[in-house]
Amino acid sequence: MSSHVREITFKEAVGEAMAQEMDRDSRVFLMGEDLQVFYGGGPMGVTPAERFVRKFGPERVRDTPISEAAFIGAGVGAAVCGMKPIVELMFVDFFGVAMDQIYNQAGKLRYMFGGQGKVPMVLRTTIGAGFSFAAHHSQCLYSIFMHVPGLKVVLPSTPYDAKGLLISAIRDDDPVIFLEHKGLYPTKGSVPEAEYTIPFGQAEIKRKGNDVTIVATAMMLQKSLKAAKQLEAEGIDVEIVDPRTLVPLDKKTILDSVRRTSRLVIVDEDYERCGFASEVSAIVADEGFDILDGPIKRVSTPTVPIPFAPVLEKTVIPNEERIIETVKDVVGDK
Amino acid sequence: MDRTEVEVGVLQIYSASKERPTVTLSLSKDKLLEMYKKMVTIRTFERKVNELFTSGILVGDLHLCIGQEAVSVGVCSNLRNTDTINVSHRGHGHCIAKGVDLNRMMAEFFGKRNGICKGKGGSMHIADMSVGMLGASGIVGAGIPHAVGAALAFKMRKTDQVAVAFFGDGATNQGVFHESVNLAAIWNLPVVFVCENNQYAESTPVSAAMLVKNVADRAVAYGIPGVVVDGMDVITVYEAANDVVKRAREGKGPTLLECKTYRYEGHEIGDPWETYRSKEEVENWKKRDPIANLRQKLIDDKLAIPEEMEALEKDVVGLIDSAVEFAKESPSPEPKEAFEDVFVSPYY
Numbered sequence: 001m002s003s004h005v006r007e008i009t010f011k012e013a014v015g016e017a018m019a020q021e022m023d024r025d026s027r028v029f030l031m032g033e034d035l036q037v038f039y040g041g042g043p044m045g046v047t048p049a050e051r052f053v054r055k056f057g058p059e060r061v062r063d064t065p066i067s068e069a070a071f072i073g074a075g076v077g078a079a080v081c082g083m084k085p086i087v088e089l090m091f092v093d094f095f096g097v098a099m100d101q102i103y104n105q106a107g108k109l110r111y112m113f114g115g116q117g118k119v120p121m122v123l124r125t126t127i128g129a130g131f132s133f134a135a136h137h138s139q140c141l142y143s144i145f146m147h148v149p150g151l152k153v154v155l156p157s158t159p160y161d162a163k164g165l166l167i168s169a170i171r172d173d174d175p176v177i178f179l180e181h182k183g184l185y186p187t188k189g190s191v192p193e194a195e196y197t198i199p200f201g202q203a204e205i206k207r208k209g210n211d212v213t214i215v216a217t218a219m220m221l222q223k224s225l226k227a228a229k230q231l232e233a234e235g236i237d238v239e240i241v242d243p244r245t246l247v248p249l250d251k252k253t254i255l256d257s258v259r260r261t262s263r264l265v266i267v268d269e270d271y272e273r274c275g276f277a278s279e280v281s282a283i284v285a286d287e288g289f290d291i292l293d294g295p296i297k298r299v300s301t302p303t304v305p306i307p308f309a310p311v312l313e314k315t316v317i318p319n320e321e322r323i324i325e326t327v328k329d330v331v332g333d334k
Numbered sequence: 335m336d337r338t339e340v341e342v343g344v345l346q347i348y349s350a351s352k353e354r355p356t357v358t359l360s361l362s363k364d365k366l367l368e369m370y371k372k373m374v375t376i377r378t379f380e381r382k383v384n385e386l387f388t389s390g391i392l393v394g395d396l397h398l399c400i401g402q403e404a405v406s407v408g409v410c411s412n413l414r415n416t417d418t419i420n421v422s423h424r425g426h427g428h429c430i431a432k433g434v435d436l437n438r439m440m441a442e443f444f445g446k447r448n449g450i451c452k453g454k455g456g457s458m459h460i461a462d463m464s465v466g467m468l469g470a471s472g473i474v475g476a477g478i479p480h481a482v483g484a485a486l487a488f489k490m491r492k493t494d495q496v497a498v499a500f501f502g503d504g505a506t507n508q509g510v511f512h513e514s515v516n517l518a519a520i521w522n523l524p525v526v527f528v529c530e531n532n533q534y535a536e537s538t539p540v541s542a543a544m545l546v547k548n549v550a551d552r553a554v555a556y557g558i559p560g561v562v563v564d565g566m567d568v569i570t571v572y573e574a575a576n577d578v579v580k581r582a583r584e585g586k587g588p589t590l591l592e593c594k595t596y597r598y599e600g601h602e603i604g605d606p607w608e609t610y611r612s613k614e615e616v617e618n619w620k621k622r623d624p625i626a627n628l629r630q631k632l633i634d635d636k637l638a639i640p641e642e643m644e645a646l647e648k649d650v651v652g653l654i655d656s657a658v659e660f661a662k663e664s665p666s667p668e669p670k671e672a673f674e675d676v677f678v679s680p681y682y
Contacts, residue, residue, distance in 0.1 A: 029490065059490060065520065070479045070513030077483020077497070080468060081418070083490065085483075101510075104473055105480070113461040113469060114452030115675035149676055173678035201681075248681050 004193045011185040013159035014124075015046050017166035018086060020195050022056055025084060028170060029060040031071055032088030032124075036063050043090050044126060044185060068098035072123065076106050076175075079121040084170060089125040092141045092179065106175040107150030119175045122166070128181040128219055128269060129306050129317045138306040138313070140218075140270040145177045146246050146279065152176045152200060153246040157221035159189035161244055164198030171197065181218040181269075201248035205257065209239035212263035212331050215254055215280055216240060220267040220299075220318060227323035236331055246276060254280065255288050262293035263330045267323055272300035297326050346561045346574075361569065363637045369411055369568050370632065371646055373403040373625050376427040378647075378654050379436065383426075383443055383457075386658070387603050392443055394456050397424040401566075401598035404624035405530045406431040408571025409498060409591075412579045416493075418466040418484045420477035421500045423458045424530075424597075425470035428500055434462040440657035446664035453667045454675065475501060475508035478527070482518045485525035485588075496582045497525045504535025506549050512556075515590060519556040524582040526575070529592045530565065536601045537610040550592035558588050565593025566622040596622075 008016070022028045034043045036058065041048040053061040064071040068089060075087040089095060095102060106119050129138040145153045152174055156162040162180070169176040206221060207228055216224040221242050228238040241257050243249055258264050264284055268277035277298035284296055299318045307313055380400050386392045399406070402424075410419065410431035421428040429439055434450060442449030443457055450462050461469035468484060471477040481499035488495040505511055506529055518525045529549045533540055546552060553560030559581075563574040571593055578589035596619035600607035607616075632638040676682035 062521075065513070065516060067513035067517055069510040070482065070517045073476070073479025073510060073514065074483035074486055074517060077420070077468070077480035077485075078487040078490075079483070080463075080480065081484045081487035083487045097509075100473055100476055101479065105471070105476055109469065110678070111675045112451065112455045112459040113463070114450070114454045116451065116461055116463045117468070118678055149682065152677070152679075200679075248679075 005190050006193060007188050008159055008191050009185065010159045010162050010180070010187050010189070011044065011046055013163040013189075013191050014166055014180060015048065015051060016191070017163045017170070018047070019051050019055075021167060021170045022060065024195070027082065027084040028086065029062065029083065030086050030088065031062040031064055031075060033064055033066060033090055035061055035088060042088070044182070068094055069101050072098045073101040073105060075121045075123070076101060076109065076119055079119045079175075080109070080117045084120050086122045086124060086170060089123060091137050092125040092127045093136050093139050095125070095141065102145075102177075103148040103151070107148055111150060118173045120173045122169045122176045122178050124178045124180065126182050127179045128183050129301075129313055130183045130219070132308055132310055132313060134308040135305040140179075140301070142177070142179050142246060143270045143275040143279070146276060147274070150175065151247060154178045154200070154244070155217045155246055156180070156244060157184065157206075157218050157242050159187065159191045161198060161204075161242075163191050164196050165200075165244060167195055168197040168200060172200070179218070183219045184222070187222070198244065200245045201250050203241050203243045203250035203253035205239060205253070206242045207238060207240040209237040209261070211237045211261060212239070212265060212327055213254070213257040213261045214238055214240045214265050214267055214323070214327070215243065216267040217243060217246070217276070218269065220269050223318065223320055224267050224323055227320040227327070230320065230324055231327055236327060238327060251283055251287070255284065255291070258284055258288050259291045262291060264292065264296045265299060265323070265326050265330055266296070267299045267318055269301055269318060271303045272298060273303040275300055294330055297330050299323055299326050346559065361572065365411070366628070366632060366637060367646070369407050369572065370625070370628050371650065372407045372411075372431055373568065373628070374647055374650050375436070375653065376403045376406070376430045377625060378650050379430060379440075379657075380426055382654050382658065384599070384603055393445070394458070396457050396603045397601065398599040398603065399424050399427040399597060401619065401623070402530055402532055402595045403427055404568035404571050405528065405565045405593045405595055406500065408568045408593075409500070409526075409528055409575040411572055412575045413466070413496065413498065415465055417496045417498065418468050418481070419498045419500060420468050420481040420484070421470045422474065422477065422502055422505065423470060423472050424502065425460060425500070426457065429460060429462065429467055432462075432467045433465040434467055436653055436657040437660040440661040441664045444661040444664065445666070446661055447667045447671070448664045452671065452675070475505035475510045477501070478505065478511055479514040479517070481525050481527075482514045482523060485518060485523035485582075486521065488524055489521070494583050495524065496579055497523075498528055498579075499525065500528045500530060502535065503529060503531040503533070503540050503549055504538070504543070505529075506552060507535070507543055512552075515553070515556045515558070515588070518588040519558045522585070522587040524585065525588045526578050526582055527588060527590045528575075529590065530595055531592055532595050532597045534597070534601070534610070539610075548592055550590050553590035558590060560590045560592065562592045562594065565595030566619070566624050566627075568624050568628055
C-alpha cells in the first residue's frame with residue numbers, strides 16, 4: 001500500500017476504510033438495507049458494487065429485510081461469536097425501532113455478564129438536516145447515545161478523520177456508533193491511501209485562535225470554520241476544537257483551549273435540550289469555572305421536530321449567522 | 335409416536351403417547367438418568383432459591399421454571415459445549431441444562447464477586463460463555479436475534495455449531511421475534527427457535543394474546559417447519575430437538591419448536607397466581623409432572639431401582655447445599671467494581 005495522499009470525498013473515505021479492513025480481516029462484514037446495488041451500492045452510495053459486493057460477495061455484503069431490530073441484534077450475536085460486523089442503519093432517525101438492541105443489548109452485554117463477551121460491532125448511520133427530509137430523516141440524535149452507558153460515539157467532520165476513525169472503530173473491541181453527516185459526503189479533503197488510525201478520545205484543534213473557543217462537530221465544524229473567517233475580518237480570533245469522538249470525550253483539550261481564550265461557544269446540530277452542547281457546558285462550568293470570563297453559550301437546534309419547508313428548516317438548524325452573532329455576544333462581554 | 339420427516343410449511347405434532355416404544359433407540363439408561371438428574375437439579379436449585387428469597391436472604395426478582403424442566407433439559411441434552419443458547423428472564427433451568435457451574439451460579443444470585451457474572455447480572459441477566467450460554471435477558475424477546483447472529487457467525491465461519499434461542503409464548507408477540515425468525519429463514523441459518531409455551535405471559539393467557547392454536551403455526555408465515563411437542567415429557571422433547579438440531583447442524587435451516595408446558599409457580603416469586611388461574615388447572619398440569627413421570631418410567635421399565643433414584647436425589651441436594659455454602663462464603667464485590675467492564679477499554 002502506498003503512502004500516496006489524494007483528494008477524495010468523505011463518502012469515498014468511509015468506503016475505503018471499510019474495503020481495506022475487509023481485505024485485512026476476514027471477520028469484518030457488512031449488513032444493512034440496500035447495500036449491494038441500490039444507487040450503485042448503498043442507499044447513499046457508500047458501498048459501490050464493484051468495490052464491495054462484486055469483490056467480497058453477498059456473504060460479506062449482506063442486504064437485509066427492513067428489520068432493524070433483528071439485524072442489529074444479529075450483529076450483536078455475531079460479534080459475541082467472534083465476527084466483526086459493520087451494521088448500517090440507513091438514517092439515525094430509524095433507531096427507535098431497534099433501540100433496545102442498541103442500548104440494552106449491545107451497550108450493556110459485557111457489563112451485565114461481568115466482563116464476559118465482547119461486542120466489536122460498528123453501527124454506521126447517517127445524521128443531519130439541510131435537505132428538506134423533514135422530521136423523520138434529518139435528526140442528529142447522537143446525544144441519546146452519549147447518555148446511555150456502553151456505547152462509543154464517533155462523529156467525524158472531515159474525510160481524513162472519517163477514514164482514520166472508522167478504521168479505529170472497526171478494530172475496536174467495543175460497540176461503536178459511527179455517525180456520518182449526509183451533508184459531508186461530497187466534501188473533499190486530503191486522505192492517505194494507506195491505512196491509518198485515529199485514536200478515540202483525542203480532540204483536534206481545527207483552527208488556532210486566542211479570543212474565543214468554539215467546540216463544534218461534523219457539519220457544524222465546517223460552518224464554524226466559515227464563520228471564523230468572517231469573524232477574523234472583524235478582528236475576532238476564534239479557536240475551534242473538534243472533539244471527533246463524543247464518547248470518550250477529550251475534556252482536557254477543550255478545557256486547555258478555554259483556559260487560553262476564557263470564552264466558550266458550543267455549536268451542535270443536535271437538539272438543544274439535554275444535548276451534547278449541554279454536556280460540554282456542564283463539564284466546563286464544573287471543572288473550569290475559574291477560567292471563564294463570561295457565560296457559556298450554545299448554538300444548537302431548538303428542541304422542535306425538524307420541519308419540511310426550506311425556510312422553516314433554515315430557521316432551526318444552526319448557521320454561520322447564528323454562530324457569528326453568538327460569538328460576538330460572548331466576546332462583547334470582554 | 336407419530337413421526338415423519340420434517341418438511342417446510344408442515345406442522346408436525348410430537349406427543350407422548352402410550353404407544354411410544356419403552357426405550358427409544360437413541361436413549362441409553364445413562365442418558366435417561368443424566369436427564370433425570372439435570373431436571374432434579376433444576377427443581378432443587380429453584381426450590382432452594384425460592385426459600386432463600388422468601389426468607390429475605392436473596393434480593394431482586396426471580397422467575398422460576400418449576401414444571402418446565404423437561405424443555406431446557408430435553409433440548410440442551412442434544413447440544414455440544416460449543417453450541418450456544420440465548421434465554422429469556424426465566425433462565426435458571428437452561429443454565430443448569432447447559433452445564434453452568436452451580437457454585438458460581440448460586441454466588442451470582444447472592445451478588446458475590448465470584449458469581450458467574452461477578453455479581454453484575456443476577457438471576458435475570460446471567461451468562462456463562464465458557465459453556466455456550468450466551469445470556470439471559472430482562473427484555474422479552476431480546477435474545478432471539480442474538481441467537482440468529484450467533485448462527486450467522488457459525489455459518490460464515492463454516493463450523494457445524496448450532497444456536498438455540500429459548501423464549502416464552504409472550505415473546506412471540508414481540509416484533510423482534512418475527513423479524514428474527516424471518517431473517518434466519520431467508521439466510522437458512524443453523525438456529526433452533528424453542529418456544530416454551532407455559533400458557534401465560536405474566537397473567538395473560540395465550541388465548542387472549544393470539545388467535546392461532548399453536549405458536550408453531552406461525553412458522554408457516556416464514557417458510558420454515560413448525561413443530562409442536564408435549565413439553566412435559568422430556569423424552570418427547572429430546573427426540574424432537576434431536577431432529578431439529580440435526581437439521582440445523584446439517585445446514586437445512588431453522589425450525590420453530592413449540593413445547594407445551596406449564597409453570598407451577600407464578601410469573602415471579604410473590605406473584606398472586608391464583609388471581610388468573612384456578613388451583614384445579616395447576617393441579618391438572620402437575621399430574622403430568624416431567625420429573626415424577628420420568629422417575630416412574632425408569633422404575634417401571636426396570637432401568638433403575640428406587641434406591642438408586644433416592645441416592646441420586648440425595649446427591650443433588652448435597653450439590654445445592656454446597657453451592658449455597660460456596661455463595662455465602664464468597665466475598666462481596668468492592669464498590670470500585672461498579673465501574674469496571676462497561677467497555678473492554680478502561681474508561682466508562
